[in-house]
Amino acid sequence: MEYVTLNNGVKMPMAGIGTFLLSPDEAEASVLSALENGYRLIDTANAYVNEKAVGRAMKKSGVPREEIFLETKLWPAFYEQEDAVEKTLERLDTDYIDLLLIHQPAGNYIAGYRQMEKAYKGGKVKAIGLSNFSEKMIREILEICEVKPAILQTEVHPYSQEKQLKKFLQQEGMVIQAWYPLGHGDKALIQESVFTELAEKYHKSNAQIILRWHIQSGNIVIPGSKNPDHIKDNFDLFDFTLTDEEMDRIAAMDQQKRYYVSTPELLQKYAEMVPPVDEQK
Numbered sequence: 270m271e272y273v274t275l276n277n278g279v280k281m282p283m284a285g286i287g288t289f290l291l292s293p294d295e296a297e298a299s300v301l302s303a304l305e306n307g308y309r310l311i312d313t314a315n316a317y318v319n320e321k322a323v324g325r326a327m328k329k330s331g332v333p334r335e336e337i338f339l340e341t342k343l344w345p346a347f348y349e350q351e352d353a354v355e356k357t358l359e360r361l362d363t364d365y366i367d368l369l370l371i372h373q374p375a376g377n378y379i380a381g382y383r384q385m386e387k388a389y390k391g392g393k394v395k396a397i398g399l400s401n402f403s404e405k406m407i408r409e410i411l412e413i414c415e416v417k418p419a420i421l422q423t424e425v426h427p428y429s430q431e432k433q434l435k436k437f438l439q440q441e442g443m444v445i446q447a448w449y450p451l452g453h454g455d456k457a458l459i460q461e462s463v464f465t466e467l468a469e470k471y472h473k474s475n476a477q478i479i480l481r482w483h484i485q486s487g488n489i490v491i492p493g494s495k496n497p498d499h500i501k502d503n504f505d506l507f508d509f510t511l512t513d514e515e516m517d518r519i520a521a522m523d524q525q526k527r528y529y530v531s532t533p534e535l536l537q538k539y540a541e542m543v544p545p546v547d548e549q550k
């Protein structure tokens with residue numbers, strides 16, 4: 270495993286498992302399988318409505334809590350709810366969260382950020398960060414914050430490499446975490462001939478080549494999967510290194526093509542949506 274040290278000294282694994290769109294049963298099985306295969310970073314969110322299942326998988330795994338890096342995200346509906354972090358901790362059945370993010374720049378996200386700062390100062394959260402924020406929106410947080418965000422989680426993959434944004438984050442001492450690291454499973458991306466060629470060379474799968482490219486590019490990855498073979502493969506990334514020339518070939522694939530495009534209408538919808546967090550299994 271490779272690690273990155275966040276701007277407050279917290280050490281974070283570079284590869285983990287994502288749980289977006291997983292039902293509670295699926296999330297429990299995937300997270301348990303991941304922990305059994307050596308993963309120590311788990312990404313969930315209030316809005317995934319599977320935090321309880323993630324908590325169960327952590328307990329079932331027998332892996333000591335302090336060895337796990339647990340990441341979750343506050344949803345806009347809870348930004349102004351004073352007990353939002355406490356409720357999140359209860360669902361996850363844990364005393365602390367390793368990394369808490371503002372999930373979307375929607376609604377009163379400044380209030381959400383203030384809540385995260387309070388939880389950070391109270392020791393309930395070890396690091397805080399942002400998700401789906403543009404450079405302009407990050408600057409707004411940097412101007413008002415007491416605790417600097419450590420990380421931005423956003424869409425990154427070979428078709429959308431966010432080179433400019435990464436430069437800005439680096440200047441600000443923030444790291445990037447890639448969601449949709451495999452293009453949400455897009456076959457056109459995964460089956461690009463360059464990945465097939467490199468997969469043959471290194472005796473790896475195309476997905477492993479993409480994930481290795483992320484890690485060598487400094488992108489923390491959290492691929493999602495329900496398939497135990499994929500879960501195993503997606504962590505088996507640390508016994509080979511792409512050459513500079515191979516990294517350059519993948520860098521040249523950037524076409525600033527995103528699978529998800531944020532709009533004011535979507536953000537308004539998010540601000541109004543209340544996920545059924547209390548009804549989850």
Ligand SMILES: NC(=O)c1ccc[n+]([C@@H]2O[C@H](COP(=O)([O-])OP(=O)(O)OC[C@H]3O[C@@H](n4cnc5c(N)ncnc54)[C@H](OP(=O)(O)O)[C@@H]3O)[C@@H](O)[C@H]2O)c1
Pocket residue numbers: 286287288289290312313372400401422423447448449450451452453454455459474476477491492493494495496499500502503
């Ligand atoms: N902050 C945000 O707003 C946000 C948004 C989206 C996602 N996320 C986070 O980022 C994580 C990753 O995103 P994602 O799961 O949507 O997309 P992804 O990781 O890019 O792709 C997942 C898809 O790829 C397939 N896959 C996984 N490993 C594979 C492999 N080795 N070979 C071939 N196919 C493979 C999976 O299918 P199988 O199940 O068959 O393996 C699944 O369909 C999420 O789970 C979530 O934690 C955050």
